[in-house]
Amino acid sequence: MLQSQLFTKTLHKPPKEAESPSHKYLTQADFVDCLASGIFSLLPLGFRVHKKIENIIRQEMDSLGGQEVYLPSLQPKNLWMETGRWKTIEPPLFKLKDTHKKDLALGSTHEEVITDIVRKRIKSYKDLPFTLYQIQDKFRNELRATGGLLRVREFVMKDLYSFHSDFSDLDKYYHKVAKAYENIFKRCGINAIQVEASAGTIGGGESHEFMVLAKTGEDKVALCQKCNWAANLEIGKKYKVCPKCKGKLVVQNSIEVGHLFKLGVEYSKKMKANFTDKDGKEKPIVMGCYGIGLGRLMATVVEVRHDKKGIIWPKNISPFDVHLLALQPTNKKVVQFAENLYKTLQKNNIDILYDDRVVSPGIKLNDADLIGIPVRLVVSEKTQEKNAVEFKLRSQKKIKLIKKDKVVQELLR
């Protein structure tokens, strides 16, 4: 992609209302646009990252045997009355009326809808277990949106729902999902720890969150200094020392990037989602649900991966693989050299952003640091004479000179 064609206008300074690093950089580098408090548009660079995260999640969900569906945001009141959440979940449930004055909710989560779909179809233990998931828009009437993309009112979420004939099968699957979540966060370049959590208005039994330690996080976790035990402070509060090994506990701020719930029969009982078991008895389906907010995950990566100059994207979710800069865009030899390299890399399936803009070198170098693509290639009069390019990783200071015919090899390494 030619940067001169890219619909991205970086800002010289971050907007004054942005305080958290992710809010600052994602806005300054023009990945997102704030429409209203807690409501964001994803611009070309931001949407590229978002799609890469989505694909990583989709791969992991598919490998868990999840079948992808797409459920509606508009949901009738009666479903929410069945579980009693029409009242208990408000806020953050957005409510509205249609022209016939019928009450509707904008989905903040989809347990009711998915349980309804399942109860219409599943009658026998032979149909269990199975899992469904979606990557879809959620609406939450938050009392307060915070930290740019960290807590918003509309966002894309991956929600997976699993259905089992008994609790031990749920337990087994729950652990598999936890493992898949670990993979997802690792692939997104962040270190997330699994902590014991409260299930809140979702209800059910056991629950775990994946937390990323960060100063800007609005959650607090209690961490054992000795073993790997950790819990959300809302649970950890009741302990003075680690319940597992009596080790000392420390409290740190964190961002919740994923949540697992053992719903058990909480929803299936209320909504009469039953099946006939081997013994011929009718039983409620045992359920689990598992969520990840994509925008928050994207912002969290920025929270923990940035420096004074800008974002440092991990390879897997960077908007592009490589950022190529032609420092003197008026020098024909330099431009020819850069264009040639650009085409060669494209042929090798390297996703490349080529800064062909006629602007000064300082602007290009600063924009490259701000946008944060992991590999930067610089072509200038100096390097062109040597038939080479400068190779620099965004995460490191070291610059090395690489001969033109070795560039592809170096990038695919």
Added chain:
RNA sequence: CGGGGCAUGGCCUAGUGGCUUAAGGCGCUGCCUUUGGGAGGCAGAGAUCCUGGGUUCAAAUCCCAGUGCCCCGACCA
């Protein structure tokens, strides 16, 4: 929903009763020069000073109400 802060061209800010015909930097348009860490010159465009009401001879500036944004708290899959 309680507490606090902020609101001036697209962005960042100055101006805190009259010297304001609202200033500067960045950005934008045209021409010229320039090209290794946000380059220079010349010319130009661009502002309901958040909205409404009030005080005053006079309001971007003071007062009241509202709106929007940010932060803290409460709340929160």
